[in-house]
Amino acid sequence: MGAAVALAALAGLTGCERGSSAGGAAPSATGPAGCPAALAGAEAAVRRAERTDTVWNGPTDGPRAVPGKSLVYVAQTMTNPGVAGTVRGVREAVKAIGWHVRVIDGQGTPAGIQAAFGQAVALRPSGIVIGGFDPRLTSQQVARAHADRVPLVGWHALDSPGPSEEPPLFTNITTRVGDVARISADWIIAHSRGRAGAVLFTDASIPFARNKSELIKKELATCSGVRLLAEENIPISDTSGRTPQEVSGLLARLGDEWTHSVAINDVYFADAAPALRAARREGAGPPYNIGAGDGDPSAFQRIDSGQFQTATVPEALIEQGWQIVDEFNRAFSGAPASGYVAPVHIATSANSAGATSWDPPGYRAAYRSIWGK
Incomplete structure (x- = not known):
């Protein structure tokens, strides 16, 4: 997401639309799953992505170190x-x-x-x-x-x-943007047991972010019990100014129908927290939020402390x-x-062990071995 953030910051983006709501009533977050096959697939994918006992699956051979560079x-x-x-x-x-x-x-x-x-x-x-x-x-x-x-x-x-x-x-x-988009949507399907009212935060002025959000919507749509209640278009360059107001509006309009959120970058939840706190929402309660972004240290801190973010899809x-x-x-x-290409990972309070980044094992030894160091 780094290049996307850069494009937002560098271009001085304009044309900021208000978030648009998807029509239709939201489902209950209780009761049997609305998509048994999609739920089973999502749960399996999430279990794989949440593992921390992974082995290095990157390169194990290559040229010895070229000196003096x-x-x-x-x-x-x-x-x-x-x-x-x-x-x-x-x-x-x-x-x-x-x-x-x-x-x-x-x-x-x-x-x-x-x-x-x-x-x-x-x-x-x-x-x-x-x-x-x-x-x-x-x-x-x-x-x-x-x-x-x-x-x-x-x-x-x-x-x-x-x-x-x-x-x-x-x-x-x-x-791969498709992998990140799919696993973040699968997490919502799995976490909600196939019954969720979701909100998507994106920046439609950035092609990379727009593509990611479209892929997230496509994967959410595989579960008939998950409804997209709203898609909020907030430029990354304006998240601090826009997100609190938009979140307050969503809370007033959607109430308890809003159970889960996904954002193309964790920064949206940093800026959503004040509005959720002001509405007396509990940090570890709904809406349960997942960031499909870099997984920066502040996101890990929010997740570990139960402050309005439940998961992130971090880069290593x-x-x-x-x-x-x-x-x-x-x-x-x-x-x-x-x-x-590194596989996707999901970080939660249950598997992050208090860390502030995703640092999988094995790569340092592998690269040293390749370089002869």
Whole structure:
């Protein structure tokens, strides 16, 4: 979601619509499941995604460490928790492989990111990370790096994982949006036992977010007992100003029919909390909220303390930082990209053990073994 957040912040988005409500009466959240087959499938998917005893399913072979390399990480903004998490992972990994990295903060503005990228190119590093922004916003700087044969690796730079010819990225690292959308909707189906009145929070001005929300709706629709009561279109750049008012309106209009929520990013629930608290809703009660976003530390804290968020679908940010370094090592060695895409995970208070991020086991040892370190 990092690139989507960047696009919202960078474009100074306008045209903010009020949330539109889906018609029809909401179902009761009690009684037998309204979709036995869909419920069974959702429950199985959720059980798999909630596991924390997973084994490393990423690369186990590849080129040995190429010595003496330097990277520059161009960050959309270091206030973006997803970007900051991957920076932490990159710093860990370059220390392990024996390289150097410099981080340049784009400060979340088009001019700032363009200047940061220009500075990165001028430093003539071995490789450049495009951290959380669309490289098409810096097309001149990308073209310069490409002409200088400096490989580019993106994190949330494009909608899809893997290599890209236009813009020219050795690879882009992100989870698959379809997987994230499906598992967040499956969680609602499973948690409600197939009987829910749901609200979806999205930002329709961002193509990535709009696509994610459409996929969430498609999966929710597989269960006839789950009704979409409202879809609230609130730009990410305006969540703090808009979300409390919209949530208050939803509470007045929907009352107890509103049992569950899903948002394309956890930030909506940070901003929904004051309105829910003012309405004397209990933090651990309905509406039960899941974020289909990065899984930043504040989301884990809300989940662990039972404060108006029940689950999140987090990215393994530090692991992805290590993957960034491994992908560069493959580029420097003339090897193809690994093709690895991390599986989706669901974090709840029952499985997070008080952690503030999703940090699966096994990847550090695997990458060290590949690099001969």
